[in-house]
Amino acid sequence: MKRVYLLLLALLVLLGVPFSAEASSFGDRVEGLTEVTGVRVSSSQDRTRIVVDAKAPVSYRTLVLKDPGRIVVDIENAWLSPKVTKELSVTSPFVSRARIAQFNPSTVRVVVETTVGKDNYKVFPLKGGAVPGRVVMDFGSVGPSSAGATIALPDVKPAPQKKPQPKPETRPQTKPEAKPQPKPEVKPQPTEVEQTAEQTASDTPSQSPAQSEADAGIEAITGLAGRTITIDAGHGGNDSGAIGPTGVTEKSVTLRVALALQKLLTSEGATVYMTRTTDTEVSPKGANASDIEELQARCDVANQHNSDIFVSIHMDSFTNGAAKGTTGYYYALGSKRSRDLADKIRSGVIDQIGTSSRGTQSCNFYVVKHTDMPATLVEVAFISNPSEEKLLSSEEGAAKAAQGIADGIADFFG
Numbered sequence: 001m002k003r004v005y006l007l008l009l010a011l012l013v014l015l016g017v018p019f020s021a022e023a024s025s026f027g028d029r030v031e032g033l034t035e036v037t038g039v040r041v042s043s044s045q046d047r048t049r050i051v052v053d054a055k056a057p058v059s060y061r062t063l064v065l066k067d068p069g070r071i072v073v074d075i076e077n078a079w080l081s082p083k084v085t086k087e088l089s090v091t092s093p094f095v096s097r098a099r100i101a102q103f104n105p106s107t108v109r110v111v112v113e114t115t116v117g118k119d120n121y122k123v124f125p126l127k128g129g130a131v132p133g134r135v136v137m138d139f140g141s142v143g144p145s146s147a148g149a150t151i152a153l154p155d156v157k158p159a160p161q162k163k164p165q166p167k168p169e170t171r172p173q174t175k176p177e178a179k180p181q182p183k184p185e186v187k188p189q190p191t192e193v194e195q196t197a198e199q200t201a202s203d204t205p206s207q208s209p210a211q212s213e214a215d216a217g218i219e220a221i222t223g224l225a226g227r228t229i230t231i232d233a234g235h236g237g238n239d240s241g242a243i244g245p246t247g248v249t250e251k252s253v254t255l256r257v258a259l260a261l262q263k264l265l266t267s268e269g270a271t272v273y274m275t276r277t278t279d280t281e282v283s284p285k286g287a288n289a290s291d292i293e294e295l296q297a298r299c300d301v302a303n304q305h306n307s308d309i310f311v312s313i314h315m316d317s318f319t320n321g322a323a324k325g326t327t328g329y330y331y332a333l334g335s336k337r338s339r340d341l342a343d344k345i346r347s348g349v350i351d352q353i354g355t356s357s358r359g360t361q362s363c364n365f366y367v368v369k370h371t372d373m374p375a376t377l378v379e380v381a382f383i384s385n386p387s388e389e390k391l392l393s394s395e396e397g398a399a400k401a402a403q404g405i406a407d408g409i410a411d412f413f414g
């Protein structure tokens with residue numbers, strides 16, 4: 001739907017047809033800016049780490065402010081996705097509070113209230129991996145100081161915290177092919193604190209000690225909090241999926257499991273997007289959508305929300321009712337971590353519902369092939385098998401399966 005709208009908009013522009021000011025002003029605001037898509041916090045006994053995710057490598061400045069002590073990181077030529085949590089709850093001896101906001105039209109500001117001295121924090125960029133632009137902020141025991149460290153400055157007046165930009169009403173196109181590397185035209189507006197900033201390079205050499213340490217240390221970011229996860233309940237609406245011996249439909253089982261899973265993940269602090277939450281098709285064309293359109297609509301949910309992972313839930317079926325067990329599927333040419341995700345979710349399900357394992361297998365299923373992040377399709381059990389149909393059609397069985405998938409996801413994120 002969105003893509004069609006954007007194409008239409010592009011056509012109108014080409015034809016010189018005026019279009020709504022709202023669409024144009026939002027487009028103008030984010031033109032050439034990199035989207036900041038998330039911020040995550042993890043704490044261990046001796047360190048708190050805050051990671052800011054962006055869609056491309058970003059430049060930033062680090063400032064030190066006093067009373068209260070704050071480390072400020074201004075990410076330049078960037079805009080903050082409305083889905084990002086603005087206030088982060090932090091329970092740590094090093095950091096008391098952290099927040100993120102659109103500071104001015106082209107700067108995203110992260111403010112961390114901290115009492116640590118200048119030798120006890122470090123800010124550095126991290127390239128590569130699933131998220132192309134990451135800025136890592138470590139507080140506490142940060143190891144030897146590096147090029148990324150900043151210098152404490154005396155008595156700097158805090159800059160006024162401007163209100164974040166109003167929430168945009170339209171989402172920008174997030175398809176990678178539609179978003180070339182931005183060439184910012186907007187210069188960051190000079191601010192009061194800018195002159196006190198020690199500038200920090202956007203690109204550290206790839207061999208920098210900070211980076212290799214961070215590559216090793218990135219595993220320290222654990223848990224579900226701050227993750228963006230898209231859950232796809234297989235089939236729906238006109239398409240019932242497979243039907244069990246007593247008439248239980250696959251679409252009803254996948255939805256029940258998906259809704260239970262949504263609850264579990266949300267309660268752990270993940271942001272969850274559902275391809276559907278009722279018995280319906282996902283494509284705006286409804287029952288008139290082609291198979292591909294319907295499946296692409298499911299991929300769009302994950303891709304447009306820049307999800308960290310995509311999980312599609314299905315029930316297996318076979319002509320022989322004796323077939324049983326759980327299978328994890330992944331696309332071998334997709335994200336390198338898809339296999340691991342498929343494996344862990346399959347194991348989690350088996351541990352919870354006691355099904356036999358049919359292994360983790362590569363496949364060509366559309367939804368795992370056309371999603372841009374680690375993706376898996378799990379065949380939870382066989383709806384054609386009378387006892388597995390019975391198990392999964394019960395509220396309790398579905399809840400257990402959901403718990404198994406959640407366990408697998410938590411295991412995946414470490």
Ligand SMILES: [Zn+2]
Pocket residue numbers: 234235241242250314315
């Ligand atoms: Zn299915």
